[in-house]
Amino acid sequence: MYETDAATPTPSWRERPASQQPSYPDRGALEAVTSDLRSRPPLVFAGEVDSLRRAMAAASEGRAFVLMGGDCAESFQDNTADNIRLKLQTILQMAAVLTYGASTPVIKIGRMAGQYAKPRSTDTETREGVTLPSYRGDSVNDHAFTAEARVPDPQRMLDAYLRAGTTLNLIRSFTMGGYADLREVHSWNRGFTDNPAYSRFESFAGEIDRAMRFMEAAGVDFDALRQVDFYAAHEALLLEYEDAMIRQDSRSGRLYDTSAHLLWIGERTRGPRDAHVALLAGVHNPVGVKIGPSTTGDDVRALMDELNPDGDPGRLTLITRMGSGRIREALPPIVEAVKADGRPVTWVTDPMHGNTITSENGYKTRRFDTILDEVRGFFEVHRAAGTVPGGIHVELTGDDVTEVLGGGEHIDEAALEERYETLVDPRLNHQQSLETAFEVAEMLRR
Numbered sequence: 001m002y003e004t005d006a007a008t009p010t011p012s013w014r015e016r017p018a019s020q021q022p023s024y025p026d027r028g029a030l031e032a033v034t035s036d037l038r039s040r041p042p043l044v045f046a047g048e049v050d051s052l053r054r055a056m057a058a059a060s061e062g063r064a065f066v067l068m069g070g071d072c073a074e075s076f077q078d079n080t081a082d083n084i085r086l087k088l089q090t091i092l093q094m095a096a097v098l099t100y101g102a103s104t105p106v107i108k109i110g111r112m113a114g115q116y117a118k119p120r121s122t123d124t125e126t127r128e129g130v131t132l133p134s135y136r137g138d139s140v141n142d143h144a145f146t147a148e149a150r151v152p153d154p155q156r157m158l159d160a161y162l163r164a165g166t167t168l169n170l171i172r173s174f175t176m177g178g179y180a181d182l183r184e185v186h187s188w189n190r191g192f193t194d195n196p197a198y199s200r201f202e203s204f205a206g207e208i209d210r211a212m213r214f215m216e217a218a219g220v221d222f223d224a225l226r227q228v229d230f231y232a233a234h235e236a237l238l239l240e241y242e243d244a245m246i247r248q249d250s251r252s253g254r255l256y257d258t259s260a261h262l263l264w265i266g267e268r269t270r271g272p273r274d275a276h277v278a279l280l281a282g283v284h285n286p287v288g289v290k291i292g293p294s295t296t297g298d299d300v301r302a303l304m305d306e307l308n309p310d311g312d313p314g315r316l317t318l319i320t321r322m323g324s325g326r327i328r329e330a331l332p333p334i335v336e337a338v339k340a341d342g343r344p345v346t347w348v349t350d351p352m353h354g355n356t357i358t359s360e361n362g363y364k365t366r367r368f369d370t371i372l373d374e375v376r377g378f379f380e381v382h383r384a385a386g387t388v389p390g391g392i393h394v395e396l397t398g399d400d401v402t403e404v405l406g407g408g409e410h411i412d413e414a415a416l417e418e419r420y421e422t423l424v425d426p427r428l429n430h431q432q433s434l435e436t437a438f439e440v441a442e443m444l445r446r
Contacts, residue, residue, distance in 0.1 A: 018275035022152035042258030057314030066391025070111025086398025101441025264288030297337025311343030323354030368406035
C-alpha cells in the first residue's frame with residue numbers, strides 16, 4: 001500500500017517559523033533517528049484515514065457526532081494494557097450515550113497512541129532556585145526534575161513509535177474482538193446510573209434500556225454490533241517525527257502522515273505561515289486546528305486557504321477552546337466568517353483548555369461546571385447561527401483520579417491531593433467523563 005522510501009511532501013516547512021521544538025544537543029543523533037523512522041512500517045493506513053475523513057464530512061453536516069477523548073499527555077510508564085483498556089472503555093461508554101442522544105453515529109477518536117509531546121508556555125521551569133528545560137512530553141524528555149532527565153533525547157521518538165504501535169494493536173484487538181459489544185457497554189452504563197450521585201440520569205438510562213430491549217425483540221443482529229471503528233489522533237507537535245512518518249500511498253499517490261488518523265495543530269503553533277501548518281498542508285489526513293478567543297475571522301480564512309483551499313468536506317476541523325466566560329462573545333464572529341466563506345468545516349468544542357485554574361493549594365485544575373458551561377455555550381452559538389455543533393474534545397482518563405473539581409461526586413480542593421496523577425493538565429476521571437456524556441446527550445436531544 002505504501003512506498004516505504006517516499007520522499008517528504010515538501011521541504012517548505014523547514015523554511016517556516018517553527019515554535020515549540022526541542023533543542024537537541026546532538027543533530028547527528030536526531031538525523032539517525034529520523035532516518036530509522038522513515039524505514040519503519042506505518043502505524044495507520046490510507047484506507048482507515050480516508051474512512052475517517054468521510055465520517056468527519058458527515059459530522060460537518062450533522063449526520064454524525066465526533067467524540068475525541070484521552071490523556072492530556074500519554075506517558076511511557078502508563079502505557080499498560082489496563083490503562084489502555086480503561087480509557088477505551090470510558091470512550092465507548094460515552095459514545096453509546098451520545099449515540100442515543102444525537103440519534104446519529106458517533107465517531108470515536110482517542111487522544112491515544114501518539115499523544116507523547118506537549119507544548120509549554122515557557123522553555124524552562126524553576127523549582128527552589130534551580131532552572132531546567134521544561135518537560136515537553138515523554139517523546140522529548142523525562143518528567144523527573146534533574147538536569148540529565150530534562151535533556152531532549154531523539155531516541156525517545158523511537159520509543160514513542162513502538163508504544164504507539166502496541167497501543168494501536170491492542171485497541172484494534174479490543175474493538176474488533178467483541179469488547180465493544182453494545183450490550184456489554186450498555187451494562188457498564190447501567191452500573192454508573194445505579195450510583196445515587198448520578199440518579200438524575202436514571203430516566204435517560206431507562207430510555208436507552210427500553211431501546212435496547214426493543215432492538216432485541218425486533219431481531220436486530222447484535223453480533224454485527226460487536227465491532228466498532230476507532231481512530232487515533234494527537235497533536236502534530238514534533239515536526240521531525242511527523243515528517244519522518246509521512247508515506248506515499250501506492251494506490252493513489254497521495255501522501256499521508258501515518259502516525260495517526262487525524263492530526264491537529266495547537267493554538268500556539270497555528271500561524272497560517274508557520275511550519276506546522278505547512279507540513280500538514282501536504283498530507284491527506286483530516287486535520288484539526290485549535291482556535292482560542294483571540295482568533296479572528298481572517299485568521300480562520302487564512303488557515304482554510306492553507307489547509308483546505310478547495311473546500312473538501314471532512315478535511316478541516318476547527319476545535320474551539322475559548323473558555324466558558326468568553327465563548328458566547330468570541331465564537332459567533334468566527335462562525336459567521338466561516339459560514340460566509342462557504343467552505344465546509346467540522347466544528348468541535350474543547351471545553352478543557354480555556355478553563356484551567358490554580359487551586360488554593362497549588363494544583364492546576366478545572367471546574368466541572370465550567371467545562372459543561374463552555375459546551376452549552378458552544379451549542380448555543382451554533383444554534384443561533386444555524387450551523388452544526390459537530391463534536392466534543394475532552395481530556396480524560398479511565399481511572400478514578402481527582403484532578404477536576406466538582407461533578408456528581410463533588411471533588412473539592414482537599415480531594416485533589418488524593419489521586420492527582422497527571423503529568424501536565426488535569427483530566428476528567430471515569431465518572432466525570434460519563435457524566436459529561438449524559439449532559440451532552442441531553443443537549444443534543446434538545
